[in-house]
Amino acid sequence: DTGVSQNPRHKITKRGQNVTFRCDPISEHNRLYWYRQTLGQGPEFLTYFQNEAQLEKSRLLSDRFSAERPKGSFSTLEIQRTEQGDSAMYLCASSFGQGYPYEQYFGPGTRLTVT
Amino acid sequence: GQQVMQIPQYQHVQEGEDFTTYCNSSTTLSNIQWYKQRPGGHPVFLIQLVKSGEVKKQKRLTFQFGEAKKNSSLHITATQTTDVGTYFCAGYSFGNYQLIWGAGTKLIIKP
Numbered sequence: 001d002t003g004v005s006q007n008p009r010h011k012i013t014k015r016g017q018n019v020t021f022r023c024d025p026i027s028e029h030n031r032l033y034w035y036r037q038t039l040g041q042g043p044e045f046l047t048y049f050q051n052e053a054q055l056e057k058s059r060l061l062s063d064r065f066s067a068e069r070p071k072g073s074f075s076t077l078e079i080q081r082t083e084q085g086d087s088a089m090y091l092c093a094s095s096f097g098q099g100y101p102y103e104q105y106f107g108p109g110t111r112l113t114v115t
Numbered sequence: 116g117q118q119v120m121q122i123p124q125y126q127h128v129q130e131g132e133d134f135t136t137y138c139n140s141s142t143t144l145s146n147i148q149w150y151k152q153r154p155g156g157h158p159v160f161l162i163q164l165v166k167s168g169e170v171k172k173q174k175r176l177t178f179q180f181g182e183a184k185k186n187s188s189l190h191i192t193a194t195q196t197t198d199v200g201t202y203f204c205a206g207y208s209f210g211n212y213q214l215i216w217g218a219g220t221k222l223i224i225k226p
Binding site (some may be wrong): 033040041042048 | 158163214219
């Protein structure tokens with residue numbers, strides 16, 4: 001078990017470009033979460049998958065953001081038409097559980113800089 | 116919407132002094148979790164509290180969950196340099212998959 005991995009670790013892009021991030025959760029974990037974190041703040045929930053089903057999405061998330069988890073394994077987060085305000089650390093976390101919330105294991109994050 | 120407020124934002128202590136951070140939720144929580152994030156790192160799970168009035172200890176760390184399940188605290192006794200980092204509380208409300216995070220309390224050890 002190598003833990004949660006995320007790629008790339010850093011991404012610099014120009015405003016208006018599309019970016020895609022990948023998260024590989026711990027293999028037996030059925031739950032996967034995406035968060036965004038800016039300096040001095042706690043992680044902000046973006047979306048949640050249980051297996052391949054996207055069960056919850058933040059109302060704060062614009063339609064420029066989309067996430068997938070095909071086959072209930074890895075997940076991708078795409079941001080279209082990036083804006084400078086999208087600059088942040090994007091964290092992925094996974095956990096195991098059916099109903100009761102368990103602890104979340106975080107990946108190292110992808111730091112996005114939009115210029 | 117649901118909010119979790121955490122205070123203080125920063126706490127400067129001398130090594131060996133105690134540290135406490137407090138969380139308050141605008142709604143009743145089903146449970147609360149605590150995480151630690153080292154500088155440049157990612158959040159790491161510390162503990163989960165579920166029962167009203169629950170108190171749990173991990174060595175020098177003491178975690179409490181309020182009777183009304185709307186507040187929680189983390190107390191560290193005799194801080195060490197390895198305790199440096201930001202401590203976050205995060206809570207679930209009933210029937211909700213979303214973990215709502217506090218803004219964190221940064222523990223800084225004075226040189």
